[in-house]
Amino acid sequence: MPAPTATLALMRNPDQHRWLLANQHALPEAIDEFLRYESPVAMATLRFTTTPVAVDDVVIPAGELVLVSLGGANRDPDRFPDADRLILDRRDTGHLAFGHGLHRCLGAFLGKLEGEVALGALLRQHPRLALAAEVRQLRWRDTIMLRGLESLPVSLHG
Numbered sequence: 001m002p003a004p005t006a007t008l009a010l011m012r013n014p015d016q017h018r019w020l021l022a023n024q025h026a027l028p029e030a031i032d033e034f035l036r037y038e039s040p041v042a043m044a045t046l047r048f049t050t051t052p053v054a055v056d057d058v059v060i061p062a063g064e065l066v067l068v069s070l071g072g073a074n075r076d077p078d079r080f081p082d083a084d085r086l087i088l089d090r091r092d093t094g095h096l097a098f099g100h101g102l103h104r105c106l107g108a109f110l111g112k113l114e115g116e117v118a119l120g121a122l123l124r125q126h127p128r129l130a131l132a133a134e135v136r137q138l139r140w141r142d143t144i145m146l147r148g149l150e151s152l153p154v155s156l157h158g
């Protein structure tokens with residue numbers, strides 16, 4: 001899991017940072033919320049319709065290219081109450097950060113474990129971590145498929 005994006009989410013939500021420092025045993029569940037809130041794979045790989053597909057009152061004809069926004073689905077307010085808020089004890093693993101169905105991520109377990117190890121070490125070793133740049137100065141990777149930072153300047157001592 002891209003730890004810089006999760007770290008930024010923590011720095012921007014000091015109440016959640018404090019909560020996680022006090023509840024580090026809850027990190028495995030919190031990882032799911034980080035993945036929902038800032039989905040690293042923002043767009044699924046390309047799909048094509050083989051038959052007409054109805055989505056609400058829109059029918060996508062057969063043979064069309066379909067781009068599915070996993071990041072958008074993970075902020076759907078009809079599915080996730082207060083979808084634009086990071087709520088680390090949300091305890092909802094029904095997000096689409098690893099895709100869905102036949103092609104769901106084969107490395108999901110490993111990806112979550114990596115995030116847990118990286119963020120856990122960061123929290124333990126640098127509990128006073130703080131953002132060392134203006135949010136508007138941060139540069140995001142120039143691709144619509146992935147959501148990730150080019151870099152994240154931090155101060156280790158608050």
Ligand code: HEM
Binds near residue numbers: 002043070104112
């Ligand atoms: C947090 C980290 C990760 C995220 C967010 C992630 C996300 C995704 C997503 C969204 C898909 C489905 C794409 C689609 O349906 O178009 C996918 C597929 C896949 N991922 Fe991951 N992934 C992560 C880590 C990993 C790791 C660590 C591995 C391998 C060690 C891995 C291996 C794969 C493979 C092989 C597929 C293709 C599965 C298939 O097409 O049947 N992923 N991943």
